[in-house]
Amino acid sequence: MAGQKPPPESHGDDGPPPPDTGMGMTAVSYLFAGMLVWGGIGWLVDHYVGTKGIFAGIGAVVGAAGGVYLIVRRLGA
């Protein structure tokens, strides 16, 4: 870097939003968080009811769907 320019002053608060603010990480974390949270809740339900994993499975799928929905709403256009 040969000499740093002063920061661009041109756009105020209503300028374009900053590009790619760690969006990849956010998307991945939503997907995993969804599966873990609802899979975990399903697992607890399994434990409580006495089933062998059906609710954990359903929970993981539902959580993944929720995660995808969140990615679309938060990060999509």
Place this chain on the structure above:
Amino acid sequence: MIGPSTVLAAEFPPSVEDFYLPSILPWGAHDSYWFTKITVLVWVAVAAIIIFFLVSYRKPQLVPTKKQWMAESAYGFVRNNIAIEMIGPRGINFAPYLTTLFMFVIVMNFFSIVPFIQISPNSHIAFPAILAVISYVMFIVVGIRHHGFFKYLKTALIPPAPWFILPLLIPIEFFSNFLVRPFSLAVRLFANMFAGHMLLLVFTLGGFAMINANAWLAPISVVSWLMTIALTFLEFLVICLQAYVFTVLTASYVQGALADEH
């Protein structure tokens, strides 16, 4: 303390034990980790950064000296390419903290490839964990001061969605924003430095293990040590990348806390 003879005698498959270095004070005490090489390195990093920035900016010149130019480049890089790029115009307020964070992480990481030092304090999870906690507390406080407590919780937890899906989404938001973030921040840095040190140990000690086992394996030992050198350069890449990633993600969380609803 650690001479060539002990290196030769070091057990080959390196283990977690290799990250717990002998105690310096009290000298050579067993199971005492209050003052080790790691402790020294942390304070050396802190002192080096403070002294470097103080000295290089003591008599600022309009046409910068070499030292001043280096310090200004480091600050300018973080300010322009991380703080403002990520957070926007308000990023200037966070540039000093982000620069400090970046410099601290990169110097701490850099110890892992300096000859005769060759271990990074960041390969112990305590140090990345504290840095992650600072970033975590900071972005929450920034969000609360910007929005107010309840409004911040609302923007952070309640996505724009119809009411009947919200019970499904709010736990996910909470988990991903307030539990995964500090954890992944700390673990990413720790795991990279841990794995890097382990990799170098495997190839260095593996060379010794082979040459000790059978003299005919000497050429392969040499290959193993050449690999160590090559991996040291790879490690340099990881060092810079992880310092950058840590800073960028901190900036990105601050940006998320400052963002208005859209």
